[in-house]
Amino acid sequence: MAGATVRIEHLTKLYPDGTRALDDVSFEVHPGDFLVIIGLSGSGKSTLMRCINRLIEPTSGKIYIDDVEITALPVGELRKLRRQIGMIFQQFNLVKRSSVLTNVLAGRLGYVPAGWSLTNYFPSDLRLRAVESLTRVGIPEKAHTRADQLSGGQQQRVGIARALMQEPRLILADEPVASLDPATSHSVLKYIEEMNRRDGITVMCALHFLSLARRYGTRLIALKGGRIVFTGYPKDIDEARFREIYGEEAVEVEIA
Amino acid sequence: MANETLTRPVPPAIPRARVRPWTFFLMIVGLAAIYIYGWQVTQINLGELVTSTRLIRPLVRDLVRPDILARVPLRQEVRVPFSFTPEGAPPMPAPAADGPRIALSAPVGRPGQTVTVRGEGFAPGRPGQIIWTDQSGSSAPGEEFVTDGEGRFTVPVEVIDLIGQHHTLGVQVTLQGSALRPSSAFTLVLARLVETVFLALMGTTIAVLFAVPLSFLGAKNLMARTPVGAAVYVVVRTILNITRSIEPLIMATVFAVWVGIGPFAGVLALGLHSIASLGKLYSEQIESIDPGPIEAITATGASPLQVVRYAVVPQIVPPFIAFTIYRWDINVRMSTVIGMVGGGGVGFLLIQYINLLQWRQAATAVWGITIVVAAMDYFSAKVREKVV
Numbered sequence: 001m002a003g004a005t006v007r008i009e010h011l012t013k014l015y016p017d018g019t020r021a022l023d024d025v026s027f028e029v030h031p032g033d034f035l036v037i038i039g040l041s042g043s044g045k046s047t048l049m050r051c052i053n054r055l056i057e058p059t060s061g062k063i064y065i066d067d068v069e070i071t072a073l074p075v076g077e078l079r080k081l082r083r084q085i086g087m088i089f090q091q092f093n094l095v096k097r098s099s100v101l102t103n104v105l106a107g108r109l110g111y112v113p114a115g116w117s118l119t120n121y122f123p124s125d126l127r128l129r130a131v132e133s134l135t136r137v138g139i140p141e142k143a144h145t146r147a148d149q150l151s152g153g154q155q156q157r158v159g160i161a162r163a164l165m166q167e168p169r170l171i172l173a174d175e176p177v178a179s180l181d182p183a184t185s186h187s188v189l190k191y192i193e194e195m196n197r198r199d200g201i202t203v204m205c206a207l208h209f210l211s212l213a214r215r216y217g218t219r220l221i222a223l224k225g226g227r228i229v230f231t232g233y234p235k236d237i238d239e240a241r242f243r244e245i246y247g248e249e250a251v252e253v254e255i256a
Numbered sequence: 257m258a259n260e261t262l263t264r265p266v267p268p269a270i271p272r273a274r275v276r277p278w279t280f281f282l283m284i285v286g287l288a289a290i291y292i293y294g295w296q297v298t299q300i301n302l303g304e305l306v307t308s309t310r311l312i313r314p315l316v317r318d319l320v321r322p323d324i325l326a327r328v329p330l331r332q333e334v335r336v337p338f339s340f341t342p343e344g345a346p347p348m349p350a351p352a353a354d355g356p357r358i359a360l361s362a363p364v365g366r367p368g369q370t371v372t373v374r375g376e377g378f379a380p381g382r383p384g385q386i387i388w389t390d391q392s393g394s395s396a397p398g399e400e401f402v403t404d405g406e407g408r409f410t411v412p413v414e415v416i417d418l419i420g421q422h423h424t425l426g427v428q429v430t431l432q433g434s435a436l437r438p439s440s441a442f443t444l445v446l447a448r449l450v451e452t453v454f455l456a457l458m459g460t461t462i463a464v465l466f467a468v469p470l471s472f473l474g475a476k477n478l479m480a481r482t483p484v485g486a487a488v489y490v491v492v493r494t495i496l497n498i499t500r501s502i503e504p505l506i507m508a509t510v511f512a513v514w515v516g517i518g519p520f521a522g523v524l525a526l527g528l529h530s531i532a533s534l535g536k537l538y539s540e541q542i543e544s545i546d547p548g549p550i551e552a553i554t555a556t557g558a559s560p561l562q563v564v565r566y567a568v569v570p571q572i573v574p575p576f577i578a579f580t581i582y583r584w585d586i587n588v589r590m591s592t593v594i595g596m597v598g599g600g601g602v603g604f605l606l607i608q609y610i611n612l613l614q615w616r617q618a619a620t621a622v623w624g625i626t627i628v629v630a631a632m633d634y635f636s637a638k639v640r641e642k643v644v
């Protein structure tokens with residue numbers, strides 16, 4: 001199964017308080033891309049991510065996933081399409097009191113009949129697959145641990161395993177490593193990179209550090225005040241571009 | 257961040273307050289007046305503590321020797337039905353083949369008539385007595401007799417006037433020696449303690465049934481999205497706060513007037529108070545749930561019901577259970593007190609014993625309460641440890 005194409009046309013998001021978080025954003029992501037989104041805090045990265053799977057309703061504009069206009073789908077169809085879009089969060093967003101296994105299985109909820117899933121019953125092949133997903137991110141032994149007993153890096157790996165369960169064609173990763181230390185950041189990003197390279201899943205990933213963007217991204221867009229100020233390749237971000245995106249006083253910080 | 261720490265301004269030195277002597281003097285006089293009045297109005301009399309020790313002495317003394325066991329004489333007892341009219345009279349049971357048994361000259365008779373009671377198989381040469389028991393279960397003593405050398409007796413018995421038509425006539429023959437049995441105070445306290453625990457359980461359960469739905473209406477994060485919801489939130493919270501501030505003791509007094517003295521009044525009082533306090537605790541719990549998992553589960557394509565099941569329920573159920581157990585624990589404690597104002601349970605019994613100056617029986621109740629409350633406390637702490 002190939003990665004998805006994402007096409008965004010004239011996307012605008014106005015919050016009720018009048019904040020224009022996205023302003024006429026248009027771009028396209030090709031199957032198998034690892035698209036990095038950079039931009040200052042408040043530039044609209046999270047808003048953009050959440051508009052793509054409509055956790056946030058865009059004010060105007062269109063978003064196509066493989067020629068399906070997600071922005072026009074009724075709720076039932078939207079849920080079906082969401083099953084193919086994995087999401088990874090800065091705060092991991094695991095259900096802390098539930099076991100790691102339940103958290104991973106939750107990635108499959110969109111496929112199991114609602115009646116069954118309400119009893120926390122999952123067929124054994126799904127449970128097996130959940131353990132396989134955990135094996136892929138290197139923590140199969142944590143399956144029966146409570147999620148809040150894991151370290152940050154391990155929690156994020158559970159988040160990745162949850163996304164893997166969806167067999168997604170698109171991954172939306174909103175600053176997946178912003179609350180992790182440099183070494184852990186790399187180990188987590190490597191799993192996302194592996195999903196991208198091995199399974200061909202399209203990845204859209206918001207990152208703070210340019211060094212990480214250069215290391216993992218195949219393409220890059222930069223947001224500033226809700227507008228796209230750069231589209232291209234990570235290697236093309238030079239000193240001048242950097243100042244343009246992050247402001248005049250910014251100094252690039254290397255991350256090992 | 258580092259920058260911020262460095263440039264934080266040094267707080268200005270506070271000039272030393274100079275209290276003028278006369279303000280100081282006024283303050284002292286004012287305080288003295290307050291405390292002198294307080295001393296008088298609360299009738300503090302430390303001397304009383306010493307001079308009246310004799311009044312508390314029996315209570316303290318009897319606290320260490322609660323009425324738990326009693327020596328009861330061993331008895332042989334046989335009962336048979338006896339009626340004032342033949343209509344509806346219960347059939348006479350067949351006498352036992354061996355062991356003590358009695359026979360009446362007639363199973364029916366009017367008050368004032370005489371029936372002859374014959375008995376055999378009793379202990380020889382022991383004193384016995386006729387016992388009448390009416391329909392309501394209250395009994396009255398009748399003729400006394402002594403069994404002969406073979407354990408037989410024959411007594412003419414005058415039928416006494418009893419309320420109702422169908423009664424029982426019993427024979428008690430006292431044997432030599434006695435047995436150590438739980439005292440009647442002990443069994444009564446035990447029964448009332450059980451009643452107390454269940455009173456608390458019922459009150460808590462009723463409260464949970466109402467508090468769970470109310471807590472959703474009283475959770476700001478769920479309700480404040482629409483003006484109507486916000487209004488409902490304010491109303492629910494206000495009602496909960498007002499109800500919570502009414503002492504359960506006062507509620508129990510009111511309900512005892514309404515539904516009569518007894519455990520039901522206690523259940524209602526505890527229930528109402530617990531609705532308010534659990535409702536508030538539950539709502540606050542709902543308000544503090546992490547929206548992150550809701551977002552994450554929604555993003556996987558799960559249905560709203562699944563989102564509630566997987567992202568909301570795991571966040572609220574363990575604390576709900578913990579709060580509920582804790583509330584039950586508090587309610588057991590409270591129901592011992594509530595009994596004193598007519599809410600049933602062991603408290604009512606304790607107050608009766610105290611009023612009758614039955615200190616040893618009161619001590620039994622006090623110890624029972626202490627043990628049950630301590631046990632509940634321990635149990636609830638253990639359970640809460642497990643679920644949270």
Ligand SMILES: Nc1ncnc2c1ncn2[C@@H]1O[C@H](COP(=O)(O)OP(=O)(O)OP(=O)(O)O)[C@@H](O)[C@H]1O
Nearest residue numbers: 015016017019021040041042043044045046047048
């Ligand atoms: N629910 C909301 N209501 C109103 N304004 C919002 C809301 N969420 C975000 N905003 C505003 O929209 C703008 C974009 O926010 P967004 O969270 O998308 O930025 P971001 O690039 O993800 O920032 P960060 O790097 O800090 O996560 C900001 O100005 C923010 O204050």
Ligand SMILES: [Mg+2]
Nearest residue numbers: 045046047174
């Ligand atoms: Mg963000």
